[in-house]
Amino acid sequence: xxxxxPSKATTMSxxxxxxxxxxxxxWAATWPQLRVVILSNNLLTGSLPAGLxxxxxxxxLDLSQNQLSGSIxxxxxxxxSLQTLHxxxxxLSGSIxxxxxxxxSLQNADxxxxxLSGSIxxxxxxxxSLQTLHxxxxxPSGSIxxxxxxxASLQTLPTYSNKLSGSIxxxxxxxxxxxxxxxxxxxxxxxxxxxxxPTHPQLPxxxxxxxxxx
Numbered sequence: 069x070x071x072x073x074p075s076k077a078t079t080m081s082x083x084x085x086x087x088x089x090x091x092x093x094x095w096a097a098t099w100p101q102l103r104v105v106i107l108s109n110n111l112l113t114g115s116l117p118a119g120l121x122x123x124x125x126x127x128x129l130d131l132s133q134n135q136l137s138g139s140i141x142x143x144x145x146x147x148x149s150l151q152t153l154h155x156x157x158x159x160l161s162g163s164i165x166x167x168x169x170x171x172x173s174l175q176n177a178d179x180x181x182x183x184l185s186g187s188i189x190x191x192x193x194x195x196x197s198l199q200t201l202h203x204x205x206x207x208p209s210g211s212i213x214x215x216x217x218x219x220a221s222l223q224t225l226p227t228y229s230n231k232l233s234g235s236i237x238x239x240x241x242x243x244x245x246x247x248x249x250x251x252x253x254x255x256x257x258x259x260x261x262x263x264x265x266p267t268h269p270q271l272p273x274x275x276x277x278x279x280x281x282x
Contacts, residue, residue, distance in 0.1 A: 079104040083130075090114035091136075096122025108154065109133040116160070121146040130154040132178065140184075142167040150174055156202065157181040164208070166191040174198055175221075181205045193218040200224045 070092050073080055078101050087110040092098065096119060103125050112134040120129065121143025127150060136158040144153075145167025151174060160182040168177075169191025176199060184206040192201070198219050216222075 073099065075099060076101055078102060078125075079106075081106040082110070083107065084109040086110060087112060091117050091120075091131075093117045093119050095119045096124075099123070102126055103149075104128045106130040107134070112136055115139075116141055116144075116155075118143040120144060123147065124149065126150055127173075128152040131158070133157040135159060137161065139163070140165055140168075140179075144168065145170040147171060148173060151197075152176045154178045155182070160184060162186070164189055164192075164203075168192065169194040171195060172197065176200045178202045179206065184208060188216070192216065195219060197221055 069082070069085075069087050075098060077099055080099065080102060081104065083106050087107065089112065091107075091112060091114065095102070095117065100123070102123050104127060105120075105123075106128065108130045109132070112131065114136065115138035116131070116136055118141040120126075121141060124146070126147050129144075129147070129150060130152065132154040133156070136155075137160065139162030140155070140160060142165040144150075145165060148170060150171050153171070153174060153176065156178045157180070160179075161184065163186030164179070164184060166189035168174075169189060172194060174195050175197050177195075178200065180202045182205075184203070185208060188203070188208055192198075193216055196218060199221050200223060201216075201219070202224070216225075
C-alpha cells in the first residue's frame with residue numbers, strides 16, 4: 069500500500085482500509101512534504117517508527133484504532149508543527165516521553181485506551197496551546213502535576229480509569245468545570261466522564277409573563 073504513495077504528497081489519508089502489517093520506517097526520506105497522516109481504524113501492527121519524527125511539516129498524525137505496540141518514540145518530540153496527535157485505542161506501553169513537551173503547537177493529544185504507565189512528564193506543562201489531553205484507560209501513576217496549571221487553553225481533561233492521585237491544579241479551576249451530569253465522549257464504545265469547558269453556555273428560556281388577574 070505504501071510503496072505506491074506519491075513521494076511529493078502532502079496528505080496520506082487511508083482510514084478504515086483494512087491495511088495489514090507494520091508501518092514503514094523511513095518516512096522523511098520517502099515522503100518529506102507530508103503534513104497530514106491519517107491511518108486510523110486499520111490492522112497495523114508492530115511499533116511506532118522513530119522515523120515519523122523526521123516529518124518536519126507534519127500537522128496531524130492519526131494512527132488510532134490499530135494494534136500498534138511498544139513505546140512512543142521520543143523522536144515524535146521533533147514534530148514542532150504538530151497540532152493533532154491521535155494514538156488512542158492501540159496497545160502502546162511504557163511511559164509518555166518527556167520530549168512531547170517540545171510540541172508547542174499541539175492542540176489535541178489523544179492517547180487513551182492503551183497500556184501507558186509511569187508518571188506524567190512535567191514537560192507537558194509547556195504545551196500552552198493544548199486544548200484536549202486524554203490519558204484515560206491507561207495506567208499512569210503519581211500525582212496530577214501542578215505544571216499542568218500552565219495549560220491555559222485546556223478545555224477537557226478526563227480523569228477516568230487510571231491511577232493518578234491528587235486534585236486538578238488550581239490554575240485550571242476557572243477553565244475546567246466538572247458538571248453534575250458528566251460529559252460523555254465515546255472512543256471504541258467507552259463512555260468517559262470529563263472535566264470540560266462549555267464554549268457556549270445554554271441559558272434557560274425566560275418564563276412567560278404571568279397573565280393579569282381580573
